[in-house]
Amino acid sequence: MTDLKTLTLWRPCGPAELALVRESGWAAWPPRLPDQPIFYPVLNEDYAVKIARDWNAPRDGVGYVTRFEVDGAFVERYPVQQVGGSTILELWVPAEDLGDFNRHINGPIEVVGEYRAETP
Known part of the structure; x- marks a missing residue:
């Protein structure tokens, strides 16, 4: 639940990034790779679902949508x-x-969606 002091953000990710979040105790995003100069959380769940389902899942076999709160x-x-x-x-x-x-980040990073690649 969001209060006036926090902003809810979503982050679509693949299994490798999610494993690193899990290792952090669901508290932090991993450092970016050299070819990733920007970390980009998104502002609405629908957009996060679209990325996880249409990009992460086909590329990685599964895509996840996470939700977290950040100091506004x-x-x-x-x-x-x-x-x-x-x-x-x-x-x-x-x-x-x-x-x-x-x-x-205020509270844990939570997985709120999982999308599997479609198999032929």
């Missing part, structure tokens, strides 16, 4: 990016800010 005042420093239609909204967190971002 902290995330105001990252402007909302509209990367498609009116509901295709992301925050772009530079990789070098991810440690600080993780320290502002």
Whole structure:
């Protein structure tokens, strides 16, 4: 549940990233890889589902949707990016800010959806 002090975000991910979140005790996102300069959580569940189902699952065999709360005042420093239609909204967190971002997560990161690749 979101209160006025936190913002609910979603993150679609594959099994490798989810395993690292699990290893953190469901408390932090792993550092970005060298070819990943941005961590981009999304602002609505429907968009996260679309990415997990249509991109992560076909690529990795399974895609997950996670949900978590972040300190609202902290995330105001990252402007909302509209990367498609009116509901295709992301925050772009530079990789070098991810440690600080993780320290502002309020509560556990939760898996709220799982999507398996369709088999022929």
